[in-house]
Amino acid sequence: MSSDQDYDVLVVGGGPVGLLLAAELRIARVRALVLERLPEPSPHSKAFGLHARSLESLDRRGLLKRFKEGARSWNNGHFAGLDVWVDFSTLDSAHGYALLSEQARTERLLEERAVEVGAEIRRGHEVTAARQDADGVELDVTGPDGPYTLRAKYLVGCDGGRSLVRKAAGIAFPGTGGRVTARLGDVKLADPENAPMGMERTARGLLFCVPLDDTYHRVATFDFEQGKEPGSELALDELTASLREIWGDDLGARDARWLSWFTDSACQADRYREGRILLAGDAAHTHFPVGGQGLNLGLQDALNLGWKLAATVHGWAAEGLLDSYDRERQEPARRVLANTRAQIALMNPDPYVTELRELFTDLMRKDQVNRHLAEMLSGVTVRYRLPGPEHRLLGDFARDLELRTADGKSTLPEYLKRGTGLLLDLAARPELARVHEEWAEGVSWGGRVRHVVAECDQEPGLAGLLVRPDGYVAWAADRDASAEELRDGLREALARWFGTV
Numbered sequence: 400m401s402s403d404q405d406y407d408v409l410v411v412g413g414g415p416v417g418l419l420l421a422a423e424l425r426i427a428r429v430r431a432l433v434l435e436r437l438p439e440p441s442p443h444s445k446a447f448g449l450h451a452r453s454l455e456s457l458d459r460r461g462l463l464k465r466f467k468e469g470a471r472s473w474n475n476g477h478f479a480g481l482d483v484w485v486d487f488s489t490l491d492s493a494h495g496y497a498l499l500s501e502q503a504r505t506e507r508l509l510e511e512r513a514v515e516v517g518a519e520i521r522r523g524h525e526v527t528a529a530r531q532d533a534d535g536v537e538l539d540v541t542g543p544d545g546p547y548t549l550r551a552k553y554l555v556g557c558d559g560g561r562s563l564v565r566k567a568a569g570i571a572f573p574g575t576g577g578r579v580t581a582r583l584g585d586v587k588l589a590d591p592e593n594a595p596m597g598m599e600r601t602a603r604g605l606l607f608c609v610p611l612d613d614t615y616h617r618v619a620t621f622d623f624e625q626g627k628e629p630g631s632e633l634a635l636d637e638l639t640a641s642l643r644e645i646w647g648d649d650l651g652a653r654d655a656r657w658l659s660w661f662t663d664s665a666c667q668a669d670r671y672r673e674g675r676i677l678l679a680g681d682a683a684h685t686h687f688p689v690g691g692q693g694l695n696l697g698l699q700d701a702l703n704l705g706w707k708l709a710a711t712v713h714g715w716a717a718e719g720l721l722d723s724y725d726r727e728r729q730e731p732a733r734r735v736l737a738n739t740r741a742q743i744a745l746m747n748p749d750p751y752v753t754e755l756r757e758l759f760t761d762l763m764r765k766d767q768v769n770r771h772l773a774e775m776l777s778g779v780t781v782r783y784r785l786p787g788p789e790h791r792l793l794g795d796f797a798r799d800l801e802l803r804t805a806d807g808k809s810t811l812p813e814y815l816k817r818g819t820g821l822l823l824d825l826a827a828r829p830e831l832a833r834v835h836e837e838w839a840e841g842v843s844w845g846g847r848v849r850h851v852v853a854e855c856d857q858e859p860g861l862a863g864l865l866v867r868p869d870g871y872v873a874w875a876a877d878r879d880a881s882a883e884e885l886r887d888g889l890r891e892a893l894a895r896w897f898g899t900v
């Protein structure tokens with residue numbers, strides 16, 4: 400099986416990020432193929448939950464309802480396992496909570512979506528080599544029927560922390576090495592009723608223990624002293640020995656259905672693009688999974704990259720659009736790596752850290768501090784530094800505005816479901832309609848940006864808002880802006896983000 404660019408984009412890795420990216424590319428009419436080495440989806444879940452920014456984004460694709468169906472949500476999160484909860488209900492978001500969606504379920508729903516919109520997913524197909532030339536990319540793949548080669552215009556490595564694509568592209572992955580070793584097992588416990596709950600810091604490290612269902616618990620030890628040989632497997636004996644060492648008792652852990660280990664190594668690709676090869680998700684950044692942020696971070700990479708890569712494939716991307724992916728997404732990952740390192744420092748069993756924890760716990764009782772942490776963990780403070788006329792909303796995530804249009808009541812997320820941009824005209828200023836019309840006449844497919852005239856009581860001072868497909872504000876102007884300011888600002892923003900051809 401070999402072909403010459405049957406696909407526009409090859410996505411290596413069918414984890415949550417690769418699956419969402421494939422769906423994003425498909426709704427932008429790009430021919431995308433996902434290659435996943437596992438023959439079947441993994442039944443084991445690393446991640447447990449989705450945070451506010453992910454939920455807001457899923458809502459903007461019409462997917463939130465299916466994610467919420469039958470799933471529990473909760474208002475609390477933790478920071479470094481400290482005794483005061485981080486309260487997500489204080490967030491300035493329509494979704495100030497965390498949704499309990501185990502990774503296996505999240506992946507199933509994302510795969511369902513990718514397939515619905517026409518993405519092709521090949522399971523049991525392992526990519527063994529990747530290269531690029533001036534015209535495209537090429538992959539060596541080993542599938543159930545043997546090896547074959549594939550070509551496409553672009554390649555995205557969503558192939559996790561050990562990314563083959565990242566290495567093949569020659570992208571460096573600098574960061575801090577692992578000093579803490581986490582040993583994890585989904586196990587049955589001898590006395591589940593009396594098992595410790597949550598996180599317990601001891602003189603030797605940390606114990607993590609939560610029920611998964613009526614039968615199984617997830618237990619983990621965070622060992623600050625004893626590492627593991629890279630590449631070695633974790634056995635149940637080793638986990639129980641670590642439980643005894645760190646907790647003083649192995650909780651009668653038995654019948655492990657999943658064992659895994661990882662470290663607090665925190666690394667980030669020094670660039671997310673090399674020519675026709677891009678990286679997203681864990682392939683671009685890895686860190687200790689404390690605070691439940693990695694998957695959420697990766698989903699935002701996919702949402703930022705999908706429409707930009709589609710515009711590039713279709714040939715209408717303005718110069719620099721694809722490079723803005725790296726520019727915008729490096730910073731949020733840097734911040735997540737930093738806060739996970741800070742949490743690890745606070746978890747250290749060293750007695751000197753105890754007082755730092757007490758001080759930090761006290762600080763967390765202050766609303767402002769607690770809210771700061773909630774915003775940080777849930778990703779809602781991500782704001783891009785975008786060019787254009789200054790405005791308080793520029794680069795921020797567009798809120799769930801309630802709108803009245805000629806067709807009745809609606810909300811802003813409704814208009815982003817198809818993955819296009821949105822020009823919200825809130826003062827019926829003729830300049831906006833005219834600029835949009837002129838722009839749409841000049842481009843091959845004016846449907847890239849929907850023009851909607853509406854009234855909005857929540858933003859009485861706003862004249863217009865241009866929202867990118869990923870939900871971020873590309874341009875905004877107030878009612879007191881002159882006709883010229885409106886025209887020039889909007890023209891420039893449409894050209895920058897949605898092209899001129």
Ligand SMILES: Cc1cc2nc3c(=O)[nH]c(=O)nc-3n(C[C@H](O)[C@H](O)[C@H](O)COP(=O)(O)OP(=O)(O)OC[C@H]3O[C@@H](n4cnc5c(N)ncnc54)[C@H](O)[C@@H]3O)c2cc1C
Nearest residue numbers: 412414416436446447526559680681688691692693694695
């Ligand atoms: C214990 C634990 C708990 C976590 N909890 C949370 C949490 O609560 N919240 C959160 O947001 N994050 C959490 N994370 C992090 C989260 O699991 C990852 O960030 C997330 O899985 C990254 O998704 P991804 O799609 O980028 O990569 P992955 O999930 O690693 O998927 C990569 C895929 O690529 C495939 N692949 C790799 N190489 C090849 C190849 N050569 N050819 C073909 N296919 C290939 C793999 O089989 C895999 O399916 C946790 C992580 C751990 C370890």
